[in-house]
Amino acid sequence: MNAEVTRQIGELRETVARLHAELTRYNLVAWTSGNVSARVPGQDLMVIKPSGVSYDDLTAATMVVCDLDGVLVEGDFAPSSDTAAHAYVYRAMPEVGGVVHTHSSYATAWAACGESIPCHLTAQADEFGGEIPIGPFALIGGDDIGKGIVATLAGHRSPAVLMRNHGVFTIGRDARAAVKAAVMCEDVARTAHLAHTLGQPVPMAQADIDALYDRYQNVYGQQPVAPAGS
Numbered sequence: 001m002n003a004e005v006t007r008q009i010g011e012l013r014e015t016v017a018r019l020h021a022e023l024t025r026y027n028l029v030a031w032t033s034g035n036v037s038a039r040v041p042g043q044d045l046m047v048i049k050p051s052g053v054s055y056d057d058l059t060a061a062t063m064v065v066c067d068l069d070g071v072l073v074e075g076d077f078a079p080s081s082d083t084a085a086h087a088y089v090y091r092a093m094p095e096v097g098g099v100v101h102t103h104s105s106y107a108t109a110w111a112a113c114g115e116s117i118p119c120h121l122t123a124q125a126d127e128f129g130g131e132i133p134i135g136p137f138a139l140i141g142g143d144d145i146g147k148g149i150v151a152t153l154a155g156h157r158s159p160a161v162l163m164r165n166h167g168v169f170t171i172g173r174d175a176r177a178a179v180k181a182a183v184m185c186e187d188v189a190r191t192a193h194l195a196h197t198l199g200q201p202v203p204m205a206q207a208d209i210d211a212l213y214d215r216y217q218n219v220y221g222q223q224p225v226a227p228a229g230s
């Protein structure tokens with residue numbers, strides 16, 4: 001490994017360790033479940049959570065580095081038991097730089113029922129561009145979970161998939177974006193559940209969903225300031 005790759009891995013170890021604290025902050029995980037990974041840019045490598053280590057003990061040093069077949073390359077612990085699914089997503093989707101998995105309660109309740117979350121909220125249109133889709137049932141081990149994630153998300157606007165009877169997988173251009181999608185997925189799932197208990201949620205027009213998604217993805221947020229005189 002050259003010095004630049006070593007430096008990048010060091011940074012990503014810090015970032016991925018820190019992002020795990022967001023999973024506990026937003027109550028997305030219980031005990032040691034859930035995991036975040038980041039692709040090492042330009043390398044067939046990823047940084048991922050170790051298996052079975054308490055969230056309080058996750059540090060940059062405890063993160064592990066695997067190749068995109070899920071084989072441990074660097075680290076003192078065994079990689080997350082979901083490593084094969086993360087690796088499959090990175091192999092199949094070159095634009096993805098981060099992957100997150102949780103069993104967050106409300107989103108996973110929809111997964112338990114085998115139901116997509118229909119889009120009845122502007123916040124869902126913004127982040128997900130429509131429904132949050134349900135993916136197939138798949139057993140852990142091998143590529144089945146990864147295949148189900150990719151088959152559901154390829155060509156879909158949503159960066160989140162509800163894997164049936166299991167939980168949430170999210171993708172992003174980097175690990176932070178994937179964590180944000182996991183947080184927003186749970187938020188939307190909770191509100192959608194409450195709406196369904198209150199009555200019949202009101203459908204949104206597809207044109208409005210499209211307009212919200214386009215604005216949020218392309219216009220919303222801090223834009224570069226144009227230089228004076230331009």
Ligand SMILES: [Zn+2]
Pocket residue numbers: 101102103166167
């Ligand atoms: Zn799981």
